[in-house]
Amino acid sequence: MDKKFLLAFVLSSIVIFAYYSIFPPPQPEPEQSASPGIEQVEEKTTATTPASAISKVVEPLIVAGAAERKTIQVETPFYRLELDSYEAKLNSFFLKEYKYNAKPHIKLTNLVSGLFSGEESEDKEVDLSRLVNMVGDVSAKNKVWKFSVNGKESIVNYSASTDSLQVNNSPQTLTLQAKLPSGLEVIKTLTFYPDTYKIDMSIRVLNRTGETQSLKPRLNFGAANEEIAQEERPFPKTGISYIEEDFEKYDDGDFEDHLKIEKADWAGVMSTYFVSAVKSADKNPLQGQFIPLESRLKGKEVSIPKFEYTDKEFNLNDGQEYNRNFSLYIGPKLQDEMDKYDPFLYESLDLGFFKIIAHPILAILRWLQGMVGNWGIAIILLTLFVRSAMFPLAYKGMISMKRMSQLNPRIKVLREKYKDDKERLNTEIMNFYKKNKVNPVGGCLPMIMQIPIFIGLYSALLPAIELRHQPFFLWMDNLSTSDFTLILPALMGVSMYIQQALTPTPTIDPNQAKMMKWMPVIMVFFFLDMPTGLVLYWVISNVFTIFQQMIFNRIQHPEVQH
Secondary structure (H helix, E strand, O other): OHHHHHHHHHHHHHHHHHHHHHOOOOOOOOOOOOOOOOOOOHHHEOOOOOHHHOOOOOOOOOEOOOOOOOEEEEEOOOEEEEEEOEOOEEEEEEEOOOOOOOOOOOOHHHHHHHHHHOOOOOOOOOOOOOOOOOOOOOOOOOOOOOEEOOOOOOOEEOEEOOOEEEOOOOOEEEEEEEEOOOOOEEEEEEEEOOOOOEEEEEEEEEOOOOOOEEEOOEEEEEEOOHHHHOOOOOOOOEEEEEEOOEEEEEOHHHOOOOEEEEEEEEEEEEOOOEEEEEEEOOOOOEEEEEEEEEEEEOOEEEEEEEEEEEOOOEEEOOOOEEEEEEEEEEEEOOHHHHHHHOHHHHHHHOOOOOHHHHHHHHHHHHHHHHHHOOHHHHHHHHHHHHHHHOHHHHHHHHHHHHHHHHHHHHHHHHHHHOOOOHHHHHHHHHHHHHHOOOOOOHHHHHHHHHHHHHHHHHHHHOOOHHHOOOOOEOOEOOOOOOOOOOHHHHHHHHHHHHHHHHOOOOOOOHHHHHHHHHHHHHHHHHHOOOOHHHHHHHHHHHHHHHHHHHHHHOOOOOOOOO
16 A cells, blocks of 8 residues: 555656646746836835835736636716726726617618618617727727736736625725736726716835835726727817816827826827716826727728826835825716716717807706707707897898898899999999998898807707707607608708898809809708708798788888989
8 A cells, every 4th residue: 555655656756746847837927127217206206105015915927728717897876897807907987878870771872882782770888988898900000997007017916805896875996906927906996976987096005025016007998999989970089188277178189109198187098979088086186098990880080099007117115115095087078977977078978169159058958958858859949049039130130131122123223323333333333222221241240140149059969969860740769860751851951042032132153153053952962861850940041030020021121222
């Protein structure tokens, strides 16, 4: 029995020795020494923190494949997310109140191609954070929330304080910990809130290796999801920042390799209706860089900016710790929600040059919607309010147009009489206008005044998430997208034609007359891809003008004085 045991022991020893000779254990990477002249960042370290203070909560070194990979789930009333224990990165982020699509429709203009490629899909939640579930090869590069000490460490598996976190009535904290091959210990803490889209994140790096370590920290905050970046309206794949009270946008054409920013209040990425932003929760301002991620989407090359926080390289002595705190926002461009995070994040709504008009228009629309409970009716009431406010000016314009049409016969006589003397002709015409108290440009003023209001309304409706997927009446089931039936643009063209027919016009150049005749058709094509809410405003405005003109045409006007 002893001989058998001895033989088994010898054979086992030989097998174990042979195994470790053929398959040696992985060796940690050599430590990177600090380059000469590198400034040590004293304010980023805390030498007074004893190593024993966290030694009980730090897990042993876990390298890739040495432990079970887990998915950590977090759910709040606003969103649901999943984290990967590998690199403690974000896997998915679902905004619970928003769908990617309302029921899509095939436009009549795309009917032929739609028969082969278009289909009506079910309403389903998709990744509206525009951060993860990337298409093509971008997902491998877009490791959201991945923290890197120096960019060279091996993939590690983080241990989590819990595998599932439900946030209902009070803030909840998730702690992720790992020990790197270099011996450095990383603790990532995430705090989630039940009443906001804000997420707090803190990063701690503890050096208990017995030697000085060189650090160059980076924290990836991700890029826009390609499918969402190409969503219904413009502003795709846009990087943003707020630096020294200036809102900046960065498209893929603004940089080829990377774009560094410093002293930022916040930075991030946005699409038309959603924004993902990060700001420093420390006294230090935010710094980092935008890096383009190249991929292909639907056969087209796309470049999507991602934002990465970067810190300067420095030495972390044994017994010291590196600490950084951030505050994140991932959610819709709703003013009340963004104000909870940072009042200046509202700049990401990007209302354009006419924001001085767009802001009050949007505020009035929200107030009206709160009164009537329907955004379509709110737009109609806004239209009536705007047209009523402009009525005094419009009335003067109609009088001017009417008087100009009455003066046409006399103007024709003057043109014929002084056709060889342009200077005398202009003098006689102006004296004739003055005698009859007519302003030749008075009829244009109402239209000119409408232009900034129209652009302001367009700027307000385009990014307003409140109108996203909001139905109105009958076929108008989404005020934020164009009318797939083309009925509303057609009604706009018809109403514009009737308005022109009722409006008296002075004699104009024949070429101008032809152009004016075709203007309703031109405007129909112009409005084909406009949001339904905007076309609705224009149709109601035209109808209001038609009734206004019909009443005006019944009024007796003074005779022309020759």
